[in-house]
Amino acid sequence: MDLWTMTITAACIVMGFLIWQQRSLWVGRKLPPGPYGLPFFGKLFGMSANPPVQLKLWSEIYGKIISVRLGRNLFVAVHDFEVAKSILHKDVITGRDALDVMNVLHEGQGLVMGEGDRYREHRRFALTALRDVGMGKSWLEQSVLAEVSDLIALIDRSGAKPLNLRPHMTQSVSNMICALVFGKRFSLGDATFNKLCNNVGINLQLMSEVQPVRALPFLKYVPFGKLAQKWRTLKANIQSNRTFIESLIDDHKQGHATGHNGGTSNMDYIHRFLDERAAQLAEKGETTFDDEQLYYSVVGLFGGGTETTTTTVLWALIYMVLHPNIKKRVQDEIDAVVTANQQVRLEHRGLLRYTEATILEVQRLASAFPLNGARRTNFEDMEIGGFHVPARSIIVVNTYAIHRDPKYWPDPLQFNPERFLDPVTGNVKNPPGFLPFGIGKRSCIGEPLAKMEVYIFFANIMKDFDFQPVGAFNVDPENFSKASTVIRAPLNFELQFARRTVVA
Numbered sequence: 001m002d003l004w005t006m007t008i009t010a011a012c013i014v015m016g017f018l019i020w021q022q023r024s025l026w027v028g029r030k031l032p033p034g035p036y037g038l039p040f041f042g043k044l045f046g047m048s049a050n051p052p053v054q055l056k057l058w059s060e061i062y063g064k065i066i067s068v069r070l071g072r073n074l075f076v077a078v079h080d081f082e083v084a085k086s087i088l089h090k091d092v093i094t095g096r097d098a099l100d101v102m103n104v105l106h107e108g109q110g111l112v113m114g115e116g117d118r119y120r121e122h123r124r125f126a127l128t129a130l131r132d133v134g135m136g137k138s139w140l141e142q143s144v145l146a147e148v149s150d151l152i153a154l155i156d157r158s159g160a161k162p163l164n165l166r167p168h169m170t171q172s173v174s175n176m177i178c179a180l181v182f183g184k185r186f187s188l189g190d191a192t193f194n195k196l197c198n199n200v201g202i203n204l205q206l207m208s209e210v211q212p213v214r215a216l217p218f219l220k221y222v223p224f225g226k227l228a229q230k231w232r233t234l235k236a237n238i239q240s241n242r243t244f245i246e247s248l249i250d251d252h253k254q255g256h257a258t259g260h261n262g263g264t265s266n267m268d269y270i271h272r273f274l275d276e277r278a279a280q281l282a283e284k285g286e287t288t289f290d291d292e293q294l295y296y297s298v299v300g301l302f303g304g305g306t307e308t309t310t311t312t313v314l315w316a317l318i319y320m321v322l323h324p325n326i327k328k329r330v331q332d333e334i335d336a337v338v339t340a341n342q343q344v345r346l347e348h349r350g351l352l353r354y355t356e357a358t359i360l361e362v363q364r365l366a367s368a369f370p371l372n373g374a375r376r377t378n379f380e381d382m383e384i385g386g387f388h389v390p391a392r393s394i395i396v397v398n399t400y401a402i403h404r405d406p407k408y409w410p411d412p413l414q415f416n417p418e419r420f421l422d423p424v425t426g427n428v429k430n431p432p433g434f435l436p437f438g439i440g441k442r443s444c445i446g447e448p449l450a451k452m453e454v455y456i457f458f459a460n461i462m463k464d465f466d467f468q469p470v471g472a473f474n475v476d477p478e479n480f481s482k483a484s485t486v487i488r489a490p491l492n493f494e495l496q497f498a499r500r501t502v503v504a
Contacts, residue, residue, distance in 0.1 A: 032067040032387040042069030052370035052400035088440030095377035110296025129272040162494035177305040183268030208484040315366035344459035357420035363436040370400035408433025
C-alpha cells in the first residue's frame with residue numbers, strides 16, 4: 001500500500017470516527033433529531049440559499065423540532081406552533097447569538113440585539129416612550145394618512161408608466177418612523193434620506209447573505225471573494241447610515257442642552273431617551289442610557305419599522321394581481337363603506353372585515369420574518385418538546401413553515417382570506433398557528449404601528465387604483481422572494497396604475 005493510499009484510508013477512518021462520535025453524542029444527549037453533516041462544518045455546506053425552506057424540508061424528515069450543526073454551533077429549529085408558543089414567553093431564550101452578523105454589527109446593544117437586564121430595561125422604556133410620543137394616538141393616524149396622500153400623488157404623476165413601488169413605499173413608511181423617533185419628516189426628494197431608506201433593505205439582505213462568515217470568519221478577509229465584497233459593502237452602508245443618524249441625534253442633544261428643539265418635536269423618542277438619561281444621572285449618578293445604546297435603539301426601530309410594512313404591502317399587491325376576484329371583492333367592500341372623496345381611516349376598519357382578513361392572509365403567506373426575527377439563544381440548558389437543548393444553542397422558530405402547516409391551515413398554499421373570518425358572525429378572527437409579529441418576550445415593539453400602516457396604505461391604494469403587471473406575470477409567490485433569514489421580501493416588480501372610477 002503506497003503512502004497516498006494509506007493517507008486517504010487514514011483520513012476516511014478518522015472522518016468516519018468523527019461522524020460516529022457526533023451521532024453518538026446526538027443520541028446520547030437526547031438532542032432533537034436532524035441531519036448529521038460533516039465534522040467541524042456540520043451542514044454548513046448543505047444549507048440551501050433559502051434557510052427557512054431548507055429547514056422546513058428537514059422538518060418533514062426528522063420532525064417538528066430539529067437540530068442542525070452549522071460549524072461549531074447547534075441550531076434548534078421549531079416548526080410547531082404550540083411548542084413555539086410555550087417557549088417564546090420564557091426569559092431563558094431571550095439571549096442573542098454573540099457571533100450573529102447582526103449582533104456583531106450592533107455590538108450586542110440596542111432593542112434588537114441587546115440581552116439581559118439592560119435589554120429588559122430598554123424594552124420597557126421603548127414601549128412606554130413610543131406610546132408617549134404617539135403610538136396609538138390620533139395624530140399618528142393623521143401622519144400616516146398624509147404620507148399615503150403623498151404616495152398616491154406620486155402614483156398619479158407616474159401616469160401609465162410602469163412603476164416599481166418599493167423605493168417610494170420605503171420612503172413613505174420610513175417617514176413615519178422618523179416622525180416618532182426624530183420628530184420630523186423628510187422630503188421624498190431628499191437624497192441623503194433616500195440613500196438611508198435604500199440602505200435599510202440592502203443591509204438586511206446583505207446580513208443574510210454574509211452569514212457564512214459567522215462560522216468561518218476568515219471568509220470576510222479573502223481578497224476578491226464575493227463574501228468579502230459583500231461584507232465591505234455592508235460595513236460601508238452602515239457607516240453611511242450612522243453618519244446621518246448621529247447628525248440628527250447631535251441636533252437633538254444640542255437642543256436638549258439649551259432647551260431649544262431645533263425645529264423638531266420635543267415629544268419624540270430621542271428627546272424622551274435624553275430626558276430619561278438626565279433623570280437617571282441626577283438620581284443615581286449612572287445610567288445605561290448612553291450614546292451607543294441610543295444609536296443602536298434608533299437603528300433597530302428604523303430598520304424593523306420600515307421593512308415590515310413595506311414588504312407586507314408589496315406582497316399584498318402581488319397577491320391582488322394573482323387573485324383578481326379577491327381584489328374586486330376588497331374594492332367593492334371599500335366602495336360600499338368609504339365615499340369617493342374620503343380616505344380609508346381606522347374608523348372604517350370594523351366595517352372592512354374582508355379587507356382586514358385579506359391583509360391577514362397576506363401576512364400569513366408572506367411570512368415577512370420567516371425565522372421570527374433575529375436569532376435567539378438560551379442562557380442555560382433547557383428542554384424543548386422533550387429534547388435536551390444545551391445552553392447557548394441558536395434557537396429559531398420557523399414562522400414560514402408554521403404558516404404553511406396543514407394542521408392549522410387546510411390547503412395551506414391557497415390564498416383564502418376567509419380563513420380569518422368567523423363563518424357564523426363574519427367577524428375577523430385570529431386562528432391558532434398565526435404569528436406574523438412574533439409572540440412573547442421578544443415580540444415586535446412596533447406591532448401596533450405596523451398594523452395601522454399596512455391597513456391604511458393597502459386599503460387606500462385599493463380604493464384609488466386599479467393596477468396590473470407589465471406583461472405576463474406568471475409568478476409563483478413561493479419562489480418570488482429574495483433568499484434571506486431576516487426578511488422575506490419579494491423580488492422587484494413593476495405595476496401600471498390607473499385611477500378607479502366608482503359609479504355611485
